[in-house]
Amino acid sequence: MKYYLDITLLADIEVPLGFIWHKVYQQVHIALVENKSGENESSVALSFPKYGDKEFPLGNKLRLFAETEQVLEKLAVANWLKRFTEYTHITSIKTVPESVREYVCFSRKQFNTNISRLARRRAKRHDETFEQALQYYASFEDEQTKLPFINVKSLSKGEQFRFFIEQEVSNQPQAGVFNCYGVSKTTATVPWF
Secondary structure, three states, rough: EEEEEEEOOOOOOOOOHHHHHHHHHHHHHHHHHHOOEEEEOOOOEEOOOOOOOOOOOOOOEEEEEEEEHHHHHHHHHHHHHHHOOEEEEEEOOEEOOOOOOOEEEEEEEEEOOHOOOOOOOHHHHHOOHHHHHHHHHHHHHHHHHOOEEEEEEEEOOOOEEEEEEEEEEOOOOOOOOOOOOEEOOOOOOOEOO
């Protein structure tokens, strides 16, 4: 990934950052779907430069990467975010700094989020009470809350879900495939700066 642009999300008192993330990410996802390079594949990758921020876990910046400047120009993300100009600032396309020495893989982490259903199933299979089974799954919810997420609406299925984002830092770049949510399907990395 040699070129990038940044989208800074600008929250205010009336519109919280989580809401802006939902709206902006949804539009970026649609743009990636409309410009896909293969079946659910994107030639544009996303990065969250302020991942792990204390105020908001994903921070307030979304970075888009591509191998060529033309790919980012064709994406025309500013057109997709026209309705949110009051809440976003988009930089021009820039070259990735040569001084980059770290890389990061952002991927989707899926959880089985219906704890009640799992507990009922476990209670039947292990001859436990529902309360005992719930206790078994108590730590599962704690694991979920540690990862940052964005509320996303699936356009193909029409349902809303939490898109949990996991980060893994590396010293070496790793080629691979990115999906239409802009994250790695495998272990593909983007420059970290």
